[in-house]
Amino acid sequence: MTIATTPPAGSHTRASVICMGPYTVSTDPSLYLTAVDASDIPEMVRALNLSQHVYNGSAFFQYPYLESHAQEQIQKANDAIAATGINTHWAMRTTPQGPLIGWAHLHFDHYDEKHPQPVHPVTGVPLAIGDIGYWLSSEYTGQGHAARMGRFLVEEIALKDMGCDIVRAVAYVENRASRQVAERAGMELEFASRPIWIPKLGRLKDVCTYAVHKDPVTKSIVKREADYDYSL
Numbered sequence: 001m002t003i004a005t006t007p008p009a010g011s012h013t014r015a016s017v018i019c020m021g022p023y024t025v026s027t028d029p030s031l032y033l034t035a036v037d038a039s040d041i042p043e044m045v046r047a048l049n050l051s052q053h054v055y056n057g058s059a060f061f062q063y064p065y066l067e068s069h070a071q072e073q074i075q076k077a078n079d080a081i082a083a084t085g086i087n088t089h090w091a092m093r094t095t096p097q098g099p100l101i102g103w104a105h106l107h108f109d110h111y112d113e114k115h116p117q118p119v120h121p122v123t124g125v126p127l128a129i130g131d132i133g134y135w136l137s138s139e140y141t142g143q144g145h146a147a148r149m150g151r152f153l154v155e156e157i158a159l160k161d162m163g164c165d166i167v168r169a170v171a172y173v174e175n176r177a178s179r180q181v182a183e184r185a186g187m188e189l190e191f192a193s194r195p196i197w198i199p200k201l202g203r204l205k206d207v208c209t210y211a212v213h214k215d216p217v218t219k220s221i222v223k224r225e226a227d228y229d230y231s232l
Contacts, residue, residue, distance in 0.1 A: 019087045019161055022096040025152045031145055033090040033104060033152070036077050040091050040100045044070040047100070047137040054135045057175045059198050059205075061135065077105075086162070092136065092149055102136035102145065104153050106162065118221045120165070127165040127218060130158050134181065141177070150185035154212055165214050168223055173206040182210035190222055 021034035048054055048065035055063035062069055077089035092102035109129045111117040117126045132153055136146045150169075158167040169185070171178040173193050187210035195204040209223050 017081050017085055017087050019157060021087075021090060022093075023090075023152065023156065025092075026148045029143065029145075030094050031148055032093045032096050032098075033149065033157075034093060034096060035081075035087045036074060036089045036091045036100070036103070038071075038074055041067060041070040041074060043100045044073070044103075047102075047139070048135075051138045053138055053141075057172060057178055058133075058135065059170075059196075059200065062200065090153075092145060100137075101140045102134065102149070104132065104134045104149055106130045106132050106153065106158055106164075106167075115224070118218075120215070121217055121220055127221065128163055129166045129168070130162065130164045131168045131170065132158065133169070134178075146177070146181045147184040150181040154185040154187070159212070159214055166211055166218055166221065168209055168211045170207050170209050170223075173208050179208065179210070185212070187212045 017035075021032065023033040025031040025033055045065055045067050048061060048070075049063070052063045054061050055065075073089075077087075080086070080088050088107065089105045090103070091100040092104060093099065094101060107130065109117075109131065118129065119126050132150070134146060134149060134153070136149075154167050158164045167187070168190070169178075169182040169187060171182065189208065190211040191207075191209040193206045193208055196207050197203075198205045211219075211223070213219050
């Protein structure tokens with residue numbers, strides 16, 4: 001299955017949506033990716049309040065993490081499903097129906113007249129570009145789960161199932177754990193440091209960008225400053 005472009009907006013039901021999972025990431029140790037849903041909200045709230053490590057390492061997540069925050073995230077996932085027919089938000093689980101132990105998502109870059117969609121330097125074909133993000137409960141860090149998930153998300157879902165031409169990940173420069181996930185997923189450093197405005201902090205913070213390209217020719221296409229939008 002390959003998704004070359006995002007389908008037109010519509011009203012899709014979860015029964016007809018693709019990329020829902022369960023995906024078997026690893027059998028030893030067991031790790032699966034399945035679509036998030038409202039039943040994950042209590043565990044999201046519990047896990048994200050165990051410590052501030054996800055808050056400190058991300059541009060979006062708050063601390064304390066409230067039920068309303070989780071509801072908003074699940075609603076965004078459901079809205080994406082309804083609009084495109086493609087699931088782009090997954091829970092990491094140790095069994096296919098088990099509780100959430102972490103989160104992974106893939107967002108497609110959006111374009112307009114001021115920010116046109118990049119095209120292949122040789123063929124001129126519009127490029128499908130996705131950005132991945134992830135977090136893992138502090139109870140499960142240090143076991144290699146995030147690294148396994150990252151490689152699977154890039155290789156099997158983003159590049160293969162969704163047909164992305166370029167997949168990127170952005171991390172705070174000092175967030176070594178997140179950067180290692182990107183590196184172990186086969187990504188290369190695209191920008192070593194760039195100051196970006198982080199609304200929840202009310203200040204600039206240095207981020208780095210990693211990328212993997214299906215075709216090496218597209219390495220000349222780098223993430224523009226306008227593509228870093230953490231206002232939502």
